[in-house]
Amino acid sequence: MNWIQATSIVWVPLLAIATGLLYMGIARKVIARIQRRYGPPVYQNFLDTLKLLSKRTAISHGTIFDLGPIMALAGGLLTLLFLPIGGYRLLSFQGDLLVVLYLVVIAPLGMALGAGDSANPNAAIGMARGLTLMLAYEVPFVLAILAVMVKYNTASLWDIVQAQAGGWHHWNLFALPLSAIVADISLQGMMGKKPFDQPVAPHEIASGPMVEYGGKYLAMLQLYHAVAIFVETSLFTVLFLGGGPLWAFLLKTFVVFLVAVLIHAVAPRFRIGQAFTFYWKWPTLLGLLGLVWALVL
Amino acid sequence: MAGRLSQAGTVHGVSLPGYLLAWFGALTALLGALYAAFQERGKRLLAYSSISQLGYVLFGLGIGTPLALTGALFHALSHLLFKGLLFLAIGAVIHQAGTDEFAKLGGLVRRMPWTFVSVLVGVIALAGVPPTVGFPSKWLLYEAAIEKHLVFLAAVIFAASTAAFLYAYRFIFSVFLGQLQPENETVREGNLFLVLPQLILTALILWFGLFPGHALAWVDPILRQFHLPPLAHTAGRITTSLGTFDATVVGLAFLVTLILALAVFFLTARSRRVPQMDNYFAGEAPTQVSMHYATDFYRFLRREFQGLLRWSADRGYRWLADFVSYLAERLRRLYTGNGQTYVWYLVGFLALLLIFYLRGVS
Numbered sequence: 093m094n095w096i097q098a099t100s101i102v103w104v105p106l107l108a109i110a111t112g113l114l115y116m117g118i119a120r121k122v123i124a125r126i127q128r129r130y131g132p133p134v135y136q137n138f139l140d141t142l143k144l145l146s147k148r149t150a151i152s153h154g155t156i157f158d159l160g161p162i163m164a165l166a167g168g169l170l171t172l173l174f175l176p177i178g179g180y181r182l183l184s185f186q187g188d189l190l191v192v193l194y195l196v197v198i199a200p201l202g203m204a205l206g207a208g209d210s211a212n213p214n215a216a217i218g219m220a221r222g223l224t225l226m227l228a229y230e231v232p233f234v235l236a237i238l239a240v241m242v243k244y245n246t247a248s249l250w251d252i253v254q255a256q257a258g259g260w261h262h263w264n265l266f267a268l269p270l271s272a273i274v275a276d277i278s279l280q281g282m283m284g285k286k287p288f289d290q291p292v293a294p295h296e297i298a299s300g301p302m303v304e305y306g307g308k309y310l311a312m313l314q315l316y317h318a319v320a321i322f323v324e325t326s327l328f329t330v331l332f333l334g335g336g337p338l339w340a341f342l343l344k345t346f347v348v349f350l351v352a353v354l355i356h357a358v359a360p361r362f363r364i365g366q367a368f369t370f371y372w373k374w375p376t377l378l379g380l381l382g383l384v385w386a387l388v389l
Numbered sequence: 390m391a392g393r394l395s396q397a398g399t400v401h402g403v404s405l406p407g408y409l410l411a412w413f414g415a416l417t418a419l420l421g422a423l424y425a426a427f428q429e430r431g432k433r434l435l436a437y438s439s440i441s442q443l444g445y446v447l448f449g450l451g452i453g454t455p456l457a458l459t460g461a462l463f464h465a466l467s468h469l470l471f472k473g474l475l476f477l478a479i480g481a482v483i484h485q486a487g488t489d490e491f492a493k494l495g496g497l498v499r500r501m502p503w504t505f506v507s508v509l510v511g512v513i514a515l516a517g518v519p520p521t522v523g524f525p526s527k528w529l530l531y532e533a534a535i536e537k538h539l540v541f542l543a544a545v546i547f548a549a550s551t552a553a554f555l556y557a558y559r560f561i562f563s564v565f566l567g568q569l570q571p572e573n574e575t576v577r578e579g580n581l582f583l584v585l586p587q588l589i590l591t592a593l594i595l596w597f598g599l600f601p602g603h604a605l606a607w608v609d610p611i612l613r614q615f616h617l618p619p620l621a622h623t624a625g626r627i628t629t630s631l632g633t634f635d636a637t638v639v640g641l642a643f644l645v646t647l648i649l650a651l652a653v654f655f656l657t658a659r660s661r662r663v664p665q666m667d668n669y670f671a672g673e674a675p676t677q678v679s680m681h682y683a684t685d686f687y688r689f690l691r692r693e694f695q696g697l698l699r700w701s702a703d704r705g706y707r708w709l710a711d712f713v714s715y716l717a718e719r720l721r722r723l724y725t726g727n728g729q730t731y732v733w734y735l736v737g738f739l740a741l742l743l744i745f746y747l748r749g750v751s
Contacts, residue, residue, distance in 0.1 A: 145657055151667070152660040156498055156505075156566065165650040170643050187639055188632025190531050194518050195639070197554065201518065204558055205509075208566035211496065211665040216567060216682035223555045224690045227548070234547040238540045247535065247632035303669055308657040312650070365689040383540050 100180040105169050105319070108177075111342065112318025113137045115325075119353045126357040141314045150307030153210045160206010161305065161312035167198030168319035175326050176250050178338030188247035189237060189331075196323070199316060200226070207301035218300020221364045222291035228371035229281035229288070235379030236275035239268050239386035240331055249330055256334035263334040270382030272332040276351065277375045281367070283324050285356035290364040325349050401537045403452055408539075411451030415545040418444030422552035423694060426559060426687050431479040431489035434560055435472065438515065441549060442468045448546055449530050455617040456536060456629055460529030462608045467522040467597070471514035474590035475560075478508045481583045482564060486576045491559075495681040496569025496665065500576040505565045507587035512557040514594050517550055520640035522594045525601035525627060529620075532629045555687060563683040568665060570679060599640045600624045 096103075117134040124131025152158055174192050176184040187195075200222060207215040241247050243264075244255045256262045265272045281288040292300050305313055325345035329335060333344045362370065400408040421441030428434040442464070449461025481504050482497065483489050498505045514523035527550060534543040578584065597604045602624035609619035621628050625637030685691070691698070723734075 145653075148658050150658060150660040151663045153663065153665060154499065158654065158660070162647070162650040162654050165653065166643065166646040169646040169649065170639075173642055173646070174639075183638060183642060186626075186633060186635040188634065190528055190632070191519070191524075191634050191639065194524060194528075197516075198518055198643075201513075201516065201554065201558065205561070205566065208558075208562040209498065210668065211568040211680065212668040213680045213682040214669075216562065216686075219558065219562070220682075220686050221689070223558055224687060227551045227555060227690070230551040231544065231548050235540075235544050238535065238543055241535050241631070242538055242540055245631070247532065298669060308654070308660070311657075312653060315653070363689070365693050368690060368693050380541075383544075387538065387540065 097180060100177075101173060101182055104177050104180065104182060105172055108169075108172050108322040109315055109318050111345070112321045113141060113314075115321055115346065115349050116314075116318060119349070119356075122350070122353055123357045126354075137314065137318075141311050144306075144311035144314065145308055147307040147311075150309055151304075152309075153304060156209040157206050157304070158309075160203045160209070161309045161316065163202020163205065164199045164316040165312050165319070167195070167200075167202055168316045168323060170198060171195040171323050172319060172326075174249075175323065176253050176330060176335065177326060178336065178341035180338075181250055184249045189241065189249050189252070190247055192249065192327070193234075193237075196327075197226070199320065203301055203313070203316075207304070210304035212304050214297040214299075214303045215301050217297050218291050218293070218303070221293075221297075222301065224364055224368055225281055225284075225288060225291060228368040229278040229375075232274045232371055232375035232379045233278035233282070235376065235383055236268075236271040236278065237331060239271040239379075239383045240264055242383070243268065243386045253330055253335040260334070264332040268332075268382060268386055270378055270385055274375045274379040274382055275328060275332060276348075278371070279324060279328055279348070280352055280355060281371065283321065283352055285352045286359040287355075287362045288367050289356075289361055290367060293361065321349060401539055403454075403537060403539065407451045407453045409451070411448050411534075411539070411542055414444045414447030414449075414451055415542050415549065416444070417441065417447065418549035419545055419552065422549045422556060424698075425556040426552060427691050427698070428556075429491055429684065431482065431491065431494075431560060431564060432476075434556055435475055435479060438553070438556055439468070439472055441553065442472065442515075444549065445527065445530055445546065448542070449533065452533050452537060452539065452542075454533055454537060455612055456529060456620065457533035458612060458615075458617065459605065459608050459620050460526055460533055462611060463529060463601070463604055464526035466604055466607070467514065467526045467594075470522055470590055470594050470597070471511045474507055474511040474587055474594065475515065477583075477587050477590070478504050478511065479564070481579045481587070484583065485579050486573055489564075491563035491683040491686075492679075492681070493570065494564045494573065495567040495683060496565070497573065497576065498565040499569060500573065501565075501578045503578055503584045504587065505561075507584075507591040508561055508565060510591045510594055512561045514598070516554050516557040519598065520595070520636060520643055521598040522601070522604070524598065525604075525634060525636060528634055529627070529629070532631050536630055555690075559686050563681075563686065567683065568679065568681040570681065599636055601627060601636050 114134065116137045120136065121131040121134050171192060173183045174187050174195060176182065204219045207219055240252060244252055246252065256264060284292060302313060322345065325348040328348050329341060329344040335341055336344065418441045421437050421444055425434050425437035425441060428437060446461045446465050449457040449464065479489055485501060486494060486497065488494065510521060514521035517523040517527040531543060534546065602622045605620060605622050612619045626633065626635040
């Protein structure tokens, strides 16, 4: 048992990539079934990534262009190391929730740099939308996590998980229901699922930042995407669903992901301006109420 | 500091004047950041961003706890470093390319690589992302606000910090990334004296980012002079009542993950360089027109803020000035320039005086 703990820093990233790719495959299947299609097998994304990695041609627009996917993958893995995953602390005692909040943005900003180097206006438009969306969902999300931090008087993720131990009624989902709802609405934007997929919007701006990336670049972005899914669902699980042992932790992340996918499958896309106003209106209002709830109770 | 100024009531243990000062700081930070995102020239963007960043300092001074004061003083130092660097860099761009207008720049990374590297580190610090000096100072300010349960203030300052991503990306993208304009083909990197100062500041930003304790060592004596306890820290690790931030561990972990990602990159097939116009245009033949998406970058966001941006002190002042000159214009019509009119004014005035005099007598 002890060596599993000791090597958690090595196998958790591998687990995250595998889980993320599997979730992406399941999402394709679920969406296909909702739309009355058959859909690809759930392991399709493993095959896609391997194929892309082994492609012999990949075009590049310059060094910064190359740096984009590298920074994205590195930033994603870095964030993962500072989360407590399924009872393993990893490095989460070296930096608290506020540190994680800023590590999360390394990947998208790195990708933004790379995409910007390609001189394709679609990429730039996608990044402008992505950053606007970030400004939009970050405000309600911060209100939600402030409620959690104020409730326990700590910003340490490990302490927040420990405080929720001992049964489901201790989870913040039930202790701070308003904040949990707000955080989940923000998570939809953070994961770029509909109705908040404006930065990518394949029918409008040809996948936005990804427009010039192909071959091994696209493979690395797939890997980053897998890690990002795992990180985002884990963050919600840690903050509101009480973490738990590894199997329970993975189950909870899957439920969080499935909720996002089910909304994604049936929702249309907002205009980016509408998405912004939406986030700064209703979830923000709810978040403020949730914060008052945390301060008063 | 502000805590000693007055005994007039407290909010969550912060004096009322200090609390109001913190709100002014937070709103300045948010509005300054939004205005910065809507500018069309590099220097103007940086100027508005300075307003925003000094809002953070004011925020910390307003809260006035030892933690907040440490954050405020530290942030003043980190702002000095990264804003100094960015102004030097945009100065180099103006010197070499002749303008700081976003629409006329773009793609300069291929012409001015060293300036690009320093701007890259500069905007990462400006956005407040580790492992640069911009992060620990902001982090201390957040912890100070949350420690005192000043959550609504903390939310505003968080929004300001996210808005900083917007203008930081816009700055580096519009000048250095995107499409290189044909008229900028001949631009060259500046000479050693333009580049070297930038690189020195870049190194300092990274050094204090990895070892924030060295910067805090300069803040501690100031706190002692005010008889306040300095913060617990080592060279790399800062601990507050809420949590820990070990800058050196974060930096090292980033290095390791970066090496992993680089390994994936270099172990797979080599990529082929193509010219910048070899892009996906959905079947359209690319022509040599400017496709640098730089003007009005956040148009959709500006539209949402239209109502707010209409209000400005400048415009309010101009409205007042217009109103006064309108009144003066009306008043001027009394002075017709005709001597006879003035005589009648005089007669009227004397008649008024006479009436008042008679009423006074009776």
